Amino acid sequence: MSLLELRGVSRSYGEGSASVNALQEVSLSVDEGAMVAVMGPSGSGKSTLLSIAGTLEEPTSGEVRVGGQPVSAMSRGAKARLRRRTIGYVFQDFNLLPGLTAAENVALPLELDGTSGRKARLAALRTLERFGLGERASHYPDTMSGGERQRVAIARAMVGERKLVLADEPSGALDSVNGEAVMRLLHDACKKAGMGAVVVTHDAQLASWADRVVFLRDGHVTDQTAPPKDPQSLLTPEAET
Numbered sequence: 334m335s336l337l338e339l340r341g342v343s344r345s346y347g348e349g350s351a352s353v354n355a356l357q358e359v360s361l362s363v364d365e366g367a368m369v370a371v372m373g374p375s376g377s378g379k380s381t382l383l384s385i386a387g388t389l390e391e392p393t394s395g396e397v398r399v400g401g402q403p404v405s406a407m408s409r410g411a412k413a414r415l416r417r418r419t420i421g422y423v424f425q426d427f428n429l430l431p432g433l434t435a436a437e438n439v440a441l442p443l444e445l446d447g448t449s450g451r452k453a454r455l456a457a458l459r460t461l462e463r464f465g466l467g468e469r470a471s472h473y474p475d476t477m478s479g480g481e482r483q484r485v486a487i488a489r490a491m492v493g494e495r496k497l498v499l500a501d502e503p504s505g506a507l508d509s510v511n512g513e514a515v516m517r518l519l520h521d522a523c524k525k526a527g528m529g530a531v532v533v534t535h536d537a538q539l540a541s542w543a544d545r546v547v548f549l550r551d552g553h554v555t556d557q558t559a560p561p562k563d564p565q566s567l568l569t570p571e572a573e574t
């Protein structure tokens with residue numbers, strides 16, 4: 334089943350001569366178990382694409398479906414529930430709350446959705462353990478490395494069986510080893526838990542973890558590969574034979 338579907342989605346900002354077409358007629362489908370990477374230069378619309386997919390912004394035209402349901406037909410409350418229960422977000426700068434431990438950060442979305450503190454904490458611990466962070470559960474973010482913090486942030490995005498994870502340059506602030514670890518984690522979650530993920534990255538090596546790479550330029554999808562043969566093929570044009 335398609336977890337996320339964008340059909341002819343456009344988004345513009347501003348009016349008249351000052352208007353910017355951040356996305357133009359973008360169509361994209363993410364099935365259960367699929368990891369899709371999005372690459373493109375700065376300003377090409379990558380973050381706008383994720384915001385619209387995550388129902389944080391509305392398209393100017395076109396249709397977005399999450400779990401088969403058209404987002405435009407949902408009430409504000411239904412969209413908020415979707416964001417709490419179905420969609421997880423991961424950001425470049427982790428966005429963990431500094432006053433909460435790793436486990437409390439991961440438990441927070443469940444508690445905000447009405448799960449009891451005890452249950453939320455158990456689910457958070459299980460998720461952290463799955464990510465090799467069980468021993469860090471009671472640590473505060475500023476005592477953890479960047480790689481650990483990003484893994485905690487991914488745990489927070491996935492806790493409670495969420496189905497769709499949207500990650501905006503999750504490895505952007507990490508070294509290559511930790512960047513790889515983050516991509517492997519997202520990849521495994523897609524394959525084992527049937528999650529779908531859209532992951533923005535600048536790095537062709539990291540993009541090669543994905544099943545498919547979508548290239549954006551000036552708001553247009555210029556190319557899609559499925560799947561990349563090897564990282565080098567994303568960097569250099571096809572050699573003449």
Ligand code: ADP
Pocket residue numbers: 346347353354355373374375376377378379380381382
């Ligand atoms: P990327 O994430 O690929 O760097 P963005 O999606 O952030 O690109 O931005 C795409 C284009 O839309 C850019 O030209 C950017 O300046 C513009 N843009 C994004 N958000 C806004 C906004 N809230 N208001 C006006 N312009 C915006």
Ligand code: MG
Pocket residue numbers: 379380381501
């Ligand atoms: Mg961006």
